[in-house]
Amino acid sequence: MAASAEAAKPDTKLLAGGTTLLDLMKLNVERPSRVVDITRLTGLDRIEVTGSVIRIGALAKMSKVADHGAVKDAAPALSESLWRAASAQLRNMASIGGNLMQRTRCMYFRDPGAYPNCNKRNPGSGCAALDGINRNHAILGTSDACIAIYPGDFAVALVAFDARVIVKGAIRGENERTIPVDDFFLLPGQTPHLETRLAPGEMIVGIEVPRSATLKRSHYLKVRDRASYEFAAASAAVGLEMEPDGKTIREVRIAVGGVATKPWRLRAVEASLQGKTLDEATLRAAAAATAVGAKASGHNAFKIDLAPKVVARALMTLGGVA
Template identity: 60%
Template sequence: MRDFSYLRADSVEAARNAAALPGAMLLAGGTTLIDLAKCGVAEPATVIDISHIEGLNAIDVTADRAVIGALAKMSHVADNAEVKSHFPAVSEALWQAASAQLRNMATIGGNLMQRTRCPYFRDPQNFPVCNKREPGSGCSAIGGVTRGHAVLGTSEACIATYPGDLAIALVAFDAEVDLGERKLKVEDFFLAPGATAEREHDIRPGEMITAIEIPGSAAARRSTYLKVRDRQSYEFAAASAAVGLELEGDGRTIRDIRVAVGGVATKPWRARAVEEALKGKPLDEASVRKASELVMEGAVDHGANRYKIALAPRVIARAILKLGETA
């Protein structure tokens, strides 16, 4: 790890001023930044420690809305009784992510800034070619070992999977990220690689996430996060789904449904085609399974990751049917 200057910000304004400097990077929980600095991927000239800023870790939840401060820890949000009650998918996405130690360190704002786990991206010594690290150099994953790589939202420049869980639940429920001067949908905050794989977030120098906001809804209250992975715990998703369901008074017609998937796309992926196919329809297994297939419209595999095209629709269907069983 290359050395850097260390500065501690005591206010959001101070952190923003410092973040605008060339080579400055913000440090919150450290689980991404220190890890990537050790890998030789992140080489900050100055690390701005924002973890001591007061007042940014509040978790304020009502039936109408959740406002979660950028410095709230993943573990605290996961265990929050109001979050569990009004946004169960958010709590489930959080406690199924990483490990207890990492969840005690990682913050909600930092979680959104998490980088891909593409092994080529993380290994600059052995794989100097990577469009995320060196724009224009190429992609080592294409033609390489691709079992964990994305099948949705890829480009010729990059097929790296977005690894997080929380953001999958956030895009399903139309959450927004508060950058101080502007707010934007979490869905728009994340960028597909296109020709600019190095840009993963719509965030500018001098900007900092201060909070996320999640609108309450009946679908958010009846929601779940289903994560399928190679081992039972402490692993990234092979495929995951955040699903919310609201039924009509008859108890079987779908009034509102939200579906987003993780582990299969280059960014948190909202599955609107699945939602549209099911709205107004009766909740039955055959229709749910058929509609869930629509998530993979436009999917492109690279051989070893082809299983994700079959897996993700099954994960969605299982999550919807599980929610349907709960009254």
């Protein structure tokens, strides 16, 4: 693939919708020596829903996926996570692959002139957010090198339902490889500038989401400071499958966003709910464990209380619990 060969060169960036890359170039955060337009690659904008899987090409537009009838029916949380993100204009431009690759909205990362000390942008320089205004920063998955949140919505829903990212690259002999979305995104640790498992020269070509009963009965809740075009203060993607009695939880899926350095799966909360009765007290008690291990940095301490409430509310809405 010619585009991948060009992408393997140093300081090269791929251009699809451009809604993130061009923005960061204007801010002087991204300074690529070359930009490769991949919008004319054929076959990467397809959306396919079969009996077992949903396949979405990396160049499919956010709006097209959100409005796709079969996606809305089979995976409500995926559709909801997309149409609750950004503005209509951006959703019409942004690609699914680009949406996964969007970078943090941390103001210290996005202003290199005022804040040279950002480990994500300038490794080893420090983290200005630690002692700065950090209301919109992470409480989960943080390190002493970075507390920036992953800003996306769609990836949160993908993580909840065991989606896989398909990548391809010239340096790997054009061979495809598949990466679980939960593994695709990296924790910052001491290398916050390394955000995903993409190797040099690789690009996302698609996403696969296994169809399941929990995906069929799913919901995405996003809590934010204003009603539209705002990033999440906290969000939750949830799915439920009930036993035949209609009262007992057979399986549940939960992931949260807006509070962590990557889309954050709550496997311990899921396990605690399996086999339990679907009622408000049970859901709230389980959701209380959402913030286990959380670390506030000052202004963002409210998220430790907010995140469990968002999870409980999402589950109660989905389960029809008053």
